[in-house]
Each structure stands twice: as structure tokens, then as C-alpha cells.
Amino acid sequence: MKNVVLLLLMSVGLSVSAQEVNRCYTVEAMQKREMANPGYLEAVQQTFNMAKEQAQSKNGGQNIYRIPVVVHVLYNNATENLHDSLIYNQIDVLNEDYRRMNPDTNLTRAEFKPVAGDAGIEFYLANVDPDGNWTTGITRTQTNRSSFMDAFNQDDIKSSSAGGKDGWPPSRYLNIWVGDFSIFGSPFILGFAYPPVGAPNWPSGQEAADSTLEGVVVHYEVFGRNNPSASGLLSVTDRGRTCTHEVGHYLGLRHIWGDGGCSEDDGIDDTPFSASASQQECNLNKNSCTDSPTDFKDMIENYMDYSDEACMNMLTEGQIDIIRSILETTRNPLIADFPAGVNAYDLSNIQVEVYPNPSSGQFNIAYNSTTSQVQYVEILDSFGRLVETQSPNEVVTGNFSIDLAGQAKGLYFARLVFKEGSKVSKLVVE
Numbered sequence: 001m002k003n004v005v006l007l008l009l010m011s012v013g014l015s016v017s018a019q020e021v022n023r024c025y026t027v028e029a030m031q032k033r034e035m036a037n038p039g040y041l042e043a044v045q046q047t048f049n050m051a052k053e054q055a056q057s058k059n060g061g062q063n064i065y066r067i068p069v070v071v072h073v074l075y076n077n078a079t080e081n082l083h084d085s086l087i088y089n090q091i092d093v094l095n096e097d098y099r100r101m102n103p104d105t106n107l108t109r110a111e112f113k114p115v116a117g118d119a120g121i122e123f124y125l126a127n128v129d130p131d132g133n134w135t136t137g138i139t140r141t142q143t144n145r146s147s148f149m150d151a152f153n154q155d156d157i158k159s160s161s162a163g164g165k166d167g168w169p170p171s172r173y174l175n176i177w178v179g180d181f182s183i184f185g186s187p188f189i190l191g192f193a194y195p196p197v198g199a200p201n202w203p204s205g206q207e208a209a210d211s212t213l214e215g216v217v218v219h220y221e222v223f224g225r226n227n228p229s230a231s232g233l234l235s236v237t238d239r240g241r242t243c244t245h246e247v248g249h250y251l252g253l254r255h256i257w258g259d260g261g262c263s264e265d266d267g268i269d270d271t272p273f274s275a276s277a278s279q280q281e282c283n284l285n286k287n288s289c290t291d292s293p294t295d296f297k298d299m300i301e302n303y304m305d306y307s308d309e310a311c312m313n314m315l316t317e318g319q320i321d322i323i324r325s326i327l328e329t330t331r332n333p334l335i336a337d338f339p340a341g342v343n344a345y346d347l348s349n350i351q352v353e354v355y356p357n358p359s360s361g362q363f364n365i366a367y368n369s370t371t372s373q374v375q376y377v378e379i380l381d382s383f384g385r386l387v388e389t390q391s392p393n394e395v396v397t398g399n400f401s402i403d404l405a406g407q408a409k410g411l412y413f414a415r416l417v418f419k420e421g422s423k424v425s426k427l428v429v430e
């Protein structure tokens, strides 16, 4: 065991000291993957280059992209079995940070405000599982693994046979695994994620990288905002931004310092050069490289740095171009082909009742709006695909019926479309 740990420490060049948190293991995990799968790093770089090219040739218009998420909680004890509320607020943090609706945008320094942007990306817990069944978007699995930190393989958490949990199809879901990555009871890594590999030209004779590894991994003590375990050493990471950072990697972003000195760039034009990671602090004077023609201080506000999360608050337009291009290309099925649920923005002031439900096909629907009537109803299948549209021509205020007798048995969604928005109900045809 001693040798294993020693080897591990040597391989990542870090010590487990009381003063240090290994914020992100992405670079080390990628290097290991390259060893197992030569050509991997080159394919990642090509994918990044393709995304950048695509972003530069695009103009205008910004749809909101919505990503279905499944959170896999792996626990060996009750503390690790995180409460639903932490999972919900982690999704909130992602939505705030990727829409620039985070409460701390006012802390972005004036010189960076012009390049700080709204990525137009939203996240929601999937409500349909890979078999088409209703789900909360959260799985919970008890494991006999007290830690998933391993000198040779950090990916066991993604495999049921290794004590983790197999992911859901990575083309349809953003898998987020949450578990223990401690060594000797101290958190060793807080998270990692592999950037996308979609480049078509793998070196001949080499297999494309294993897609079941795609997704985000977060140490359980820093998942969610105000996680009660994120104290002491981890108090700099108590705002749920480890996950924000790892989702950035998952969508193709590199560390803002390019994982090298001033000559090593992150490939993004509007992030200033920096020579090293921010040291878990909020040092507004840090200026490790000289930029030309205008010299900027290091952008410690960026989610892709290692600052204290209290001073992280932005992505740049250049970073946003990359992650949106990735969603339009390599990771496109995630938002396009089979949405893992129906993500309508519900009108909260309207209540809908469906009866009988389940039914053999005839459903009565009652709603309590006094201001608006249903315009039409979209019926979606369990994958969120549109099956048919019905126009209830006999809407007596607040009441109408729909007929699904011709449809196969199973789970459907009825999206009631009002002038102001929509409302979704689950229907079961049996």
C-alpha cells in the first residue's frame, strides 16, 4: 500500500498536505488515458480545433441548449449519501453559472466585463431513464469502496463491476458521478472530467477512446452549494463550483493557464495569459504573464482557474464559443436526438389535473387558469419526442379531454401550451 501511494504521489507531483487541495485531476487523468489509448490527446486537441474553427465561422443567434443530467451517488456511509437538496442546488449552481445569472457577477472586474458572457446552457435532472421509465435523475448505490482514488485508475466509480455505477448512455445524458476520492481520510482530488473526443481521424490501428468514461466526477464533500462537509481546507470550494469547472472540461475547456507557463495558452483568445493556477485564493494583483498589446492581470474570476470559489464568477465569450460548438458537434446528441425528458418551463401559477390516469386512452384534463386558455396540446413520448399535436376544440374553460387510444401502451407527456408558456403532465396509457 505504501508503495502504491508513493507512486501515486510521484505521478501527480503533489503531496497530501494539510495546506493543499488537488482541485482537479483532469490533466493527470487525461495523461493516463493517453497511455492506455495512444492518440487520445491528439484527438482531444483536434476536436478542440474543430470546435474553434466552427465557432469562428458562425454568426449571430443564440438558442438555449438544455442538457439532461443524471447524478449517480455512490456511498459507503450515510454522510456520502448526499441529500437530494444538495443535488438540486448543484443543478441550480450550474444553471446560474452557465447563464451568467450567478449572484456574484458584480465581482467581475471592469476590464473583464466586456468579455464575460451568458453561455446559454441549462441543465435539468433527466425525467426519463434509458428504458423509458420515469426517473428523478438521481441514482443511489451503496458501495463497499471506501474511496475511489486509486493510483492506477480513477474511473472505477463509472463501473458497476468495480464497485461504482455504470453510466447511462453518454450520448443522451450528462453523467455526473459523486463519491469519495479521499486518501487516508483526506480529500485527495475534488473532481475531473474528460474533454470531448470527436475527431474522426484516430491514428490507424488505434481504437477510439472508451465513451463510457465520458462525464463528470466530483468528490462528495464539494458537491452542491454549502455542502456541510466543505469546511476547513475545503471552505474555498463550498459554492458548488467544482462541478461548474468540471462541466467546463467536459464541454472542451482547458485550464485558463493552459497547464504550462506564459508560452502555453488555453487556446482561447480572450483569456489573458497566465503562468500558473491561482492558489485557492482571491489575489486580484496576480499578473503572471505580460499580454500584448494590452497587459491584463490574471483572470482569477474564471471558472477554469483554481481560485477560491468566492471570486469565481465568469466564462468568456471565447470559452462560450467553444462549449457551444462542442454541443453543436461532438456532443450534439445530448441536446438534439433523444432528449431524456421534457424540459418545459412550467407556468407555476397554473395547476393541472389529469384523470383517470393511468387510462386506456381517454384522459380528462382540468386546469385552473383564469387568465388563459390552452391553445393546443403536444403529446410527447417517453424520450421527449413529439408524437402528435391535438387542438382541443371544445375547451370549456379549464376542462377538455384528449384521446390517446391509438397509441401504444406506455408513458407519455402532455404539454399544454398557453399563450404565456406551457405546463407538462405525465400520462400513462395502459
Ligand SMILES: [Zn+2]
Pocket (backbone or CB within 6 Å): 023, 024, 025, 026, 245, 249, 255
Ligand atoms: Zn480542471
